[in-house]
Amino acid sequence: MTESEFRNLVAHLERECDIAPGRYRAKVTALAGLGYAYAVGMLALTLGGVFAGIGLVASRHALIGGKLVLICGVAAFLVIRALWVRLDPPSGRRVSREEAPHLWRLVDKLRAKQAGPEIHEIIIDEAFNASIVQTPRLGIFGWYRNTLTLGLPLLQALSPKECAAVMAHEYGHISGAHGKTGAWIYRIRLVWMRLAEVFAQEEGWFDKLFTRFFRWYIPWFNAYSFVLARQQEYEADQASARFVGRTTTASALIAASVKGRFMAEKFWPALYAQADHQPRPGFMPHAAMRTALRVAGDSEDFKTWMWDALARLTTYDDTHPSLRDRLDALGMKPVVPTHPEHSAAQVLLRDALPRITSDLDAAWLTAVEAQWRERHNKVRAAQAEVERLGDANPARLEVEEKSRYALALLTLDRVNEALPLLCEAAEHARGNAETAMAAGRILAERGDDAAVRYFEMAMDRDGDMIPEATWRAMQLYEHIGNEALTEEWRARYERIIAD
Template sequence: MTESEFRLLVARLERECDVAPARYRAKVTAVACLGYAYALGTLGLALGGLLAGLALLANHHAYLGIKLTIAFAVLSTCIARALWVRLEPPKGRRLSPREAPHLWRLIEKLRAKQVGPQIHEIIIDEAFNAAIVQTPRLGIFGWYRNTLIIGLPLMLALAPKELAAVVAHEYGHLTGAHGKGGAWIYRIRLVWLRLATTFEDSEGWFDKLFTRFFRWYIPWFSAYSFVLARQQEYEADRAAARVVGRSTLASALVAASVKGRFMSEKFWPGLLAQADHQPQPGFLPHAAIRTALRVAGDSGDFKTWMWSALARLTSYDDTHPSLRDRLEALGVKKPAVPTHPEHSAAQVLLRDALPRITQDLDAAWLRQVSADWSARHAHVQAAQQDVDQLGPRAARLEVEELSRYALALLTLDRADEALPHLRAAAEHSRGNAETAIAAARLLAEHNEEAAVRYFELAMDRDGDLIPEATQEVLAMYERIGNEALIQVWQERVERVCAP
């Protein structure tokens, strides 16, 4: 299912839900059961064949009995193996109750108030997020292990009550906020989405044949359950508000939105940009987040970003409603600009363990980025050398040197200077695919249809680029809204990406 098809289907289902919500929920439940019906039905048929083979053996029909028994034993084993998918447990630094007793105590208090299932482990990582991940120990058949994952940056950004509000929202998905049927659908929706990659990566001929149903079913079920999942976000908000209060939840939602934008648009890009000039990071991230947030708050950026967040509309890119819609649903009309808490949730809930956790996450981050950092630094230095050497005679360069010069400018984030040189190099008879695709992407960023010519040049020169470039052209026309060309390029995508 393509992105445009998904959006059209979800839009139709939203209208259907508005007209007859009870009937729509019943339909989603039926769609949810279909996946289990297929899984159990095929397994039941295989086991039935196995029993029939054993019955023939018991009645002295040896030849036919042996053939049936072996065939259906193999089939049953293959089906059971496909269904008993073991998902990787969440990764991150685990926090024991002994190391972080105050955090565990908070979770137990929220659990008691919301009457929810046990949290088996808490993991802290570097994401600006919090989530409860349910890992099924029996594949699609459940028996869940519940893991609360909290990002240290989120804990450093929020006050303790705000963090409690965020966790209470996540807990609301697992409790009675959605009703028993709604909670079940929420849970299996996440499980099916996590299993999608596993089914896509099936290797054997039988696995591909058996999981072909799921490769069709999971996107279809995702679309049908999307509207319900969005409603469940509002329900989880209401459940959290009953525990921590509307104003605290509203404060947490605004702070998470605004400070999360700072982290993704300013903090991390600013840190990684140092690789252009420094062979090693000038500072480690988690040790610097609180200071960076304080400076950003004092600068007045938080107010600007809050109003920008409130201006955004709910879209089909995510089941979460927009910030404005969530606040309106809570009855909060005048949200406050986020402030910098005197004591962060990390300081209050992690206490003596915070320095050690910070050091561990920073060390893990440094190990993770070290090779890419060094490669980026070397690449930028080489690009600067090319620009210095080739720039003075740019008008007289041969196509090979012109390509090098244009790509070097692009590496140095001088896209406006690079674009005319990229186009000239790409259009040359000896031009290469690299300059063509680079020119195409710069033009596509501004939805300029001239990009298509360069995508075509890139595809002509390097056949391996065809699937990726075709999808990029389709994405551009979807942004532009040209329905006729969307259809044309959708057909091309289906042809070149067909298995």
């Protein structure tokens, strides 16, 4: 199913759900059962063949029975292996009850209030997010291990009550907020989507034959369950509001949106920009995060970003409704977020916070150290290249030198100087794909459809660039609102990905 087909189908299904919600929910439940019916049916068929073969052997038809046992036994093993696939659990810094009793006490209170399943472990990671991941220990047949994952940046950004609101929302998905059937559909939807990646990688002929059904089934189930999943976001918000109140739930939604943007657009870029000048980071992110958030709370950016978020519409790219739609459903007006006197990290983690901060910073440094050093060396090399060629008139440089000079300027973020040179070098008969792609990226970021000509140059010169160039052309036309060309390039991109 292509992306455009998925969007059109979901739009149609939304109308169907509005007309007859009960019948639609029953249809999705039946579709959810279809996946299990196929899996159990294939398993029963292959095991039945094994027992039939054993029966033939027992009745002195050893040759035929032996072959049947062998063939069906191998098939049954492959079916079980496919269905019993183990999914990787979430990664991060685990916190025990002894280490963070106040956080665990909040989880216990949530469970007592919402009557949901047990949370088996809590993980703190570096994402600005919160989630509860249910990892099936028996593949599609369940026996779930529930992991609550909380990002330390989120804990540093929210107040304790706002954090409780976010946790209540996440817990609402696996408790009774959607009803038993709704919670089951929510859970298996996520499991099927995670298994889709595994099934797509099967290589044996039987594996491909068996999982062919799921490669057809999962996109359809995803589309049908998408409508319910969006409704479940509203239901989870209501579960949060019952736990902490509508005002706090609304405050948490706004704070997460606005402060998440600060982290993505201000904090992390400023930190990584140090690599241009320093061989090692000047400060550790998690240790500096609370101070950065407090300073940012005094700026006008939060107000601007809140209204930007409120202007966004609900789309089919995500099951989460827009911020405005969620606030409207709660019956709440937007209020610009402030920085809490005491963050959720301070109140819920207490004495464990310094250790957790230090562990996450150490893990972050290990993960980025090589990339940081590579960026630092690349910038130094670019500076040397600009100094070496800068005294010459760029117009008199050979095309290869002009390309290197322009790319070096681009590495140093001197985009306005680099762009005309990149275009000249790309349009030369001996121009290369790298300069054409670089020129196309800059123009596309500026919303200039002249970028497509450079993407086409890059594709002609280097086949490896075809997927990226096609995707960027599609994104450009979507951004400037040319629907016909968006769909044309989307179709091209989907054909490339499918091959």
